[in-house]
Amino acid sequence: MKWGIIDRYAKSLIKEAGHKTRVSFFNQIDIDTKSSANDLVTNIDKEIEQFFISRIKRDFPDHKILGEEGFGDVVQTLDGVVWMLDPIDGTMNFIHQKRNFAISLGIYAEGVGMLGYIYDVMRDDFYHAAKDEGAYFNDERLPQLEITPLEEAVIGINASWVAPNHFVDNEKIIELIRTCRGTRSYGSAALELAYVSSGRLDAYMSMRLSPWDVAGGIVIAQEVGAVATNMKGDFPHLLGQDTFIVARPGLHQDIVTNYIDLKQ
Amino acid sequence: MKWGIIDRYAKSLIKEAGHKTRVSFFNQIDIDTKSSANDLVTNIDKEIEQFFISRIKRDFPDHKILGEEGFGDVVQTLDGVVWMLDPIDGTMNFIHQKRNFAISLGIYAEGVGMLGYIYDVMRDDFYHAAKDEGAYFNDERLPQLEITPLEEAVIGINASWVAPNHFVDNEKIIELIRTCRGTRSYGSAALELAYVSSGRLDAYMSMRLSPWDVAGGIVIAQEVGAVATNMKGDFPHLLGQDTFIVARPGLHQDIVTNYIDLKQ
Missing domain, CATH: 3.40.190.80 (D-Maltodextrin-Binding Protein; domain 2)
Incomplete structure (x- = not known):
């Protein structure tokens, strides 16, 4: 598996999705309810997930996608490569605050986390890591955490x-x-x-x-x-x-x- | 009282203090404790308060200043003009996160709030208002709040x-x-x-x-x-x-x- 290529692809996809999300604030947000008033979903949530899925399916047809909005695959095992995606984590913040939400993506191979991304869309802050290659906040390497009582x-x-x-x-x-x-x-x-x-x-x-x-x-x-x-x-x-x-x-x-x- | 002049003066002072605060992250933050471990104070807190006080005392010598760090006046009544200042509101965030803190300032005349400012230093977001003239988020007028159940x-x-x-x-x-x-x-x-x-x-x-x-x-x-x-x-x-x-x-x-x- 060429993880370097997948890493660069995923970063680019996330940035593009972030841009789409910011642009979406110029339009009215249509809100409907899923299981409860506490579980809000927006059209944008769904559109962003569908954007990810169409691209990943086209470019990595043998990968599976587990997404919050349910447009991905029915994933019953962690065999192969699985993309685990929340297109808008913090939906209530997204609706009420138009900030403090993130795109969250993890790419796992045979159940092992290979690549991880959290993109704070409105701050334009990107947290990312590749297994055994360290974690970054934007371009800055994050240090090892020390013990705190x-x-x-x-x-x-x-x-x-x-x-x-x-x-x-x-x-x-x-x-x-x-x-x-x-x-x-x-x-x-x-x-x-x-x-x-x-x-x-x-x-x-x-x-x-x-x-x-x-x-x-x-x-x-x-x-x-x-x-x-x-x-x-x-x-x-x-x-x-x-x-x-x-x-x-x-x-x-x-x-x-x-x-x-x-x-x- | 020329509130327009005081307003422009206060905005400029806050922006300058915010700049000093951001620059301070390049130096080591010396932490000592006030009454408890939950009540952290930094040197920067004190320096920023002293910066405000020296300027206000010089330019508005008959105004009183009530500040968190205690370098201001002993204020026992709200007579006259009183500046109420927190140079770093959210000190624990300041120390642990280097973000999510604010400069908070209210200017009161005879106990009535005339001018109010909250500056989110790291986001560079400025909330400000003058009595009877509306409130602003940066340059954008904030709308009247509607009822929410x-x-x-x-x-x-x-x-x-x-x-x-x-x-x-x-x-x-x-x-x-x-x-x-x-x-x-x-x-x-x-x-x-x-x-x-x-x-x-x-x-x-x-x-x-x-x-x-x-x-x-x-x-x-x-x-x-x-x-x-x-x-x-x-x-x-x-x-x-x-x-x-x-x-x-x-x-x-x-x-x-x-x-x-x-x-x-």
Whole structure:
């Protein structure tokens, strides 16, 4: 597999999709609802996904595509090359803020993350990595993450996991947020993963994410020494929803061991 | 009072301070701690405040200055003209992220907000307003805010208020975050106020803020029809700490009436 060519192709495709997305703000955004009011989808989401799929299918016909909007393939195994795509990660931000959303793409071969991309479209900030070749923020190589104790950590976590919920013991989460230095919530898993990889957050966690939310970010995170797993400490399930945590080494172990008590 | 001249002066001063702040990243940031590890202060914070004070004292010697770092005046009344300044709002973001912080300035005459400024230094985004003359995002006039029901609202609230705390009944806050569309937390009161004024958030609240955190943002918020009060519904106390909420009209009343149960 010529990964250098695929890397340059993917970067170019993402930049073109970002440009289309920015241009789309000149038109009216048509909003319809998927399963709930919390799960907003726009026409632009769908158009951008279809743009990616038509190009990838034409130029890499034997690759499979797993996309949030469902226009890709029915992917039941991670055999071969699989592109895992979220054309607009942070749809609610996209609609309400016209910023703070990202294109997220991970390219996996036989289940191993080879290339990862997170593009903050409105800031024009590009996080990217190739397996064993390091991670970059735009043209700048990202350094290996150092250890930070929980007391000095800023954690990305949504307030909904601090309230009683079906996934995790919230009393332990309350203890976690009282012990750490502070919490943030940006509403885009991909951007929060990018923030951990670039040292702007020390950890990020969610009790329910899909493969396309994290596939690109995991490749980037691993290149800087961040640990990305589900809440059981295993590699995240990439064929369905799973819990998720990414953190600096040491901090990851501390949080999973001492502050996560799964209900299922 | 020549408010037009003061307005142009303040804008120029803020831009110059922003430039100094960006340049400061080329040097090492020396961090020391104020009252706790959660209350970080940098040398740059202090230098920027002293820069503002020396200029204002020279050019407007009869004005008073209330600044976060304490180099300003001892302000015990809101008589005369008072500049309320936070040279770096979001200090933790400043240190950990080198972004997502703001210069916040409000200029009040006899307790009335005349001029308000929030400058997102790293994005180079400037939110500004003059009383009765409208609010602006860079050169673009911000429209009046329309009514949004709670079910469609995205609220800026830190996870710490969802956990049991000394200020407010957190059971009601849990109900609030379950009813709204989503929550965010950016770690800068000034930026979250700017986000409400520009329609990117529908409400923002905190149980403990200081005058310099909100003084500039209140002037901007009022110009677009947002309602900014403490949690009792009164104008925030500008000589000490207070609770704070800013929200679209209607939504403000709904939250304060139905979801806030103060403990003191």
